Amino acid sequence: MTETAAAGQTAAPAAPAGERPAPPRDADAVLEALDPEQREVATSLAGPVRVLAGAGTGKTRALTHRIAHGALAGAWQPTQVLAVTFTARAAAEMRTRLRDLGVPGVQARTFHAAALRQLQYFWPQAVGGALPPLVEHKAQLVAQAASRLRLRVDRAAVRDLSAEVEWAKVGMLTPDAYPEAARRAGRAAPAGLDHLAAARVLRGYEEVKTDRGVIDFEDVLLLTVGVLEEREDVARTVRSQYRHLVVDEYQDVSGLQQRLLELWLGDRDDVCVVGDASQTIYSFAGADPKHLLDFDRRHPGTRTVRLVRDYRSTPQVVGLANGLLDRAPRAATRARVELVAQRPAGPAPEFWENADDEAEAARVAAWVQARLAEGHPAREIAVLFRTNSQSEPLEQALSARGVGYLLRGGERFFARKEVRDAVLLLRGAARSDDGSSPLGSLVRDVLSGAGWSEQPPTASGAVRERWESLQALVALADDVAAARPEDRLPQLVGELDERAASQHAPAVEGVTLASLHAAKGLEWDAVLLVGLSEGLMPISFAADDAAAVEEERRLLYVGVTRARERLVCSWTLSRTPGGRASRKPSRFLDGLRPSSAADAAPVGGARGERGGRRRKGPSLARCRTCGEPLTTAAARKTGRCEDCPATYDEGVFEALREWRSRTAAEAKVPAYVVFTDATLVAVAEATPSDAAGLAAIAGIGPAKLDRYGVDVLAVLSGSSSAG
Template structure:
């Protein structure tokens, strides 16, 4: 019975007797079914005792689903399999250890901000930025602890791994050390401590280790591609010198390196666990062939050799690609299409709207309220509830108190300018935080200008009241039937009949700060995760103009739309009509094609390579600017931005804004000088517009 409805590969994964075992399971391949059936099979055949099984998941929901499925299979009783998250299992084991020693377990600190906000304020930072800085430092501490890096070791490790947080490595290290001291003084532990402490106990306390290994003899770990060094150490501690380990994961869905996750534990499984065996599940039972072909084309375009996945469902509609004039039009267009597609009796929960950054939800919330569509924002909650948004609105309030007669539009401009200079330097993590702040500020400024158009004499207080009313969402239930709004990251592990993947523009997908090969590869995998959430219908959208602060900027489609579009044409030649490019875009592409032909005939350099003389001139100009302003060179422009300028050679302000790393403020500040340098060094056709 346990094997009846499984395919050949699934059956092999369930019955395999070689250990350790890694099951590499692609999207829709029946991962949870195979994991539960394997546990049940090993219990039913006497290879495992239910009470000695430990199943590790990354969410409480996944643990509950796993135990529910095992119960439905009828092979466990109330004293059966133990399942839970790594943190919950570690906490339970540490509590038992403390009780056995007549000790009291320290209290659990659920939010680092409780201790970090006062510590950050003690460094001289005040106001709304204190909370945002504390959140950035908390993220950096969590990354360090996931990689087993102490406060003393953090500066060297952060430098070695290229992390340059906005507040500085030394500041983070100091706050990390003070945070740890304050935590000990208050007799508290955070979630990261649970993994570290339990790992320490397994390595240093033989009795404790023997007890856990006696109790849990059969280990099963889900989502193994997302495991961190601290988590891997804990799994190794539970395993000891035994081989009874089964893991399930998919390297193509490894998207959490910014939290400290390291997918090499799965990609190099045979090296990490010598003698291990691999089984691959490559059939997708979730999505139509059209969705699978689009997702596979995206990964194939990345150049990494891999075995393709195959769709087992019947045919469905060809994925569509639609461009809109602006992000407001995009949101309104998606809302209209969802309302049109929802037949009587069809649940709203069939539909999901995915986006790269949290800030992008604001436009969709507004459009769905106007269209009367119930929605649910997953993750960080509604737009006005997010810490970054509250911080920006508090900054507006403070500015209004300091200058009560100042027009709202002037306050909005100042807010935009101030935020554009926040986090000008930093690594991927700090750049991500700065980008999130800028995205949220851009949404606030856009909404503020909408309000100002309604009430030209409106005040900050009036805008805040209007904002609460405009986004109150009274008729859209938080629970119950609703369209899901969520980021690509939050969509992991979920599936929907119809999915809209939105904002597919350069600078968002891939995100602007992903300028290293590993970061761009993860961005590609992240889009792959978003695409494979669709069961039946997949719609991709982007906006030709997006409001960034106080200006509307021209946008270019994500470069990863090309392989997806090619896949849709291959699966259905009539699919070319699914994309309706604007006349401007057609003209620009024709101009670029003519440029490439002209250069090929003249023997000129590759268009995709930076002009070395132009790049040298830009570097020298940046050095001069940095010295004059007494700031590091990267505060002016990052190296990758200069390389992009030297490659694209923009000659107009609108084209300069298309370059990754250049926003409206930097374009206004440095644009004329940069364009003049480009003009002096351009010896052929250059990118006039995009």
């Protein structure tokens, strides 16, 4: 086998004739489409180069044109260039661009892919025999390791332990060194274990792998490092093959990847790294921006180029992104890139303050539907959130309006295993529900067997997400009990079935729903950032750690910079309708959002009056019949105590129910999606005569007012005439 094959070299096929524009044929032509800073990157072909590239500044263009310029100028051989990045998608995009520039043959791969090709070739001569099989998923091995230690772990705990195995290995930590390193890093012990118990699982995992004769993805890097360290002849072969190294997304490099890069490089300095410390959001997986920040110290004579011209976003979006970082501590913004917008002006970012999560989701769905009606493609709209558990009300609201969506980086709420298992438990318990326990208490008792607890787990990750999924079911039970006190478990299970059935969206073009982490590297015309309340942004378990808080700020910065033209920042005052308004907007929005709730356009009963004066707190609602304070959500919605007699006309109420049934059937959604029973009762009792009166009823926000207001007022008018 040749050295080219040994290092994983494959020739890229030529582009079919006529399908692509003719590539430039000389080095100068490659530079014509670049701005001054990008051109500086492309022409800096020798020595160590560090590119500090802000979001949307064309770093991939600068990198690929640098490689093409070096090759077309005769300074480099394409087959002697290794460009490494972090996702297969990014590597494929780089290869495509290089081919379009007339430079096939460059190796653009992920760290793992490049290391694996090398390891597969050199293993027989360095170790002997064939490379052990690679396992793509750790779960089964981690579960077996825990079982050997007689630890009872469920699926979520196994996922969290697997993540901890990866963190330890990319940090090149032995099981013995792990506990102290994890404590130093402020990592909570996974799956409810202490660090010593987690270390035993890590050791057991390695033993299981050895027994099975397999390796994992982290072993690919570790073993490649080992071979290059121990076999100088192998290291020389690799270095002679790859004379020029390029590393994209360098802020995400782990200690292990950095060590591999150093071994690829040897005593040479022909390396170019590109990154943005302000987009470091994977510290939990071992990423460390110090490699980018300290690059010039490790490589004297480094040439640093800053890409600051943002071609992605409007000046309004860029201004908000810069403002977000302006408010970070100075130490947290070292080597920061301040963006300079290049696009024409666009709409100002919107700031929404909502009464609760349901109102927020309804407003999001109405806004999205309005954009689609204007002709905006669904694929160019994204709704981003901090945790996957926040997707459920958004899925429901979009489905209610018939808006298709794609859930990226997570499962649909009702498709999640913990949710499916919980519904099965509730379905079984419904058969024996004798009505002796309150619905909320009964659901809590049932779901305790599925892992729900009164207090959320201190650990983050899959365990926390599973708890949040179960907590969403508990909260739904409370809402049902408040709105319909007569309902029991069979009715709750029926509602869950209806909700699951109404959330089947077409798996083709759709609005993107994604976590902020899953959105990294992507962009859309319009982005809605939801749930920007304290406790979610920054996330609660990061609130007491200054470094973790700043990573949360960077995560929000990534979210903001995904938007090209339209940006919405939204938060809620309460989790549930009628709940106590105890939430506050994210601290990261201080100084960026409008100073009054009126300017923020409150919706669904949010704080703030139309005249602009800000209330210190919500007013106390009282029963229209007896004057006593209303203490439940259902009572506040109807405007009277549950014990006080209903005041609506039966004929009016029946007319409204018939209208709701017809409307729900036409839209192919459950009746509750149109209006809940409690809202229908409130409408029948208030009998408003105009849109303002209808909007004053809890549960009827702008979205439902726009969609159903005229019809409801017509029903009320017709019933009045008939009477």
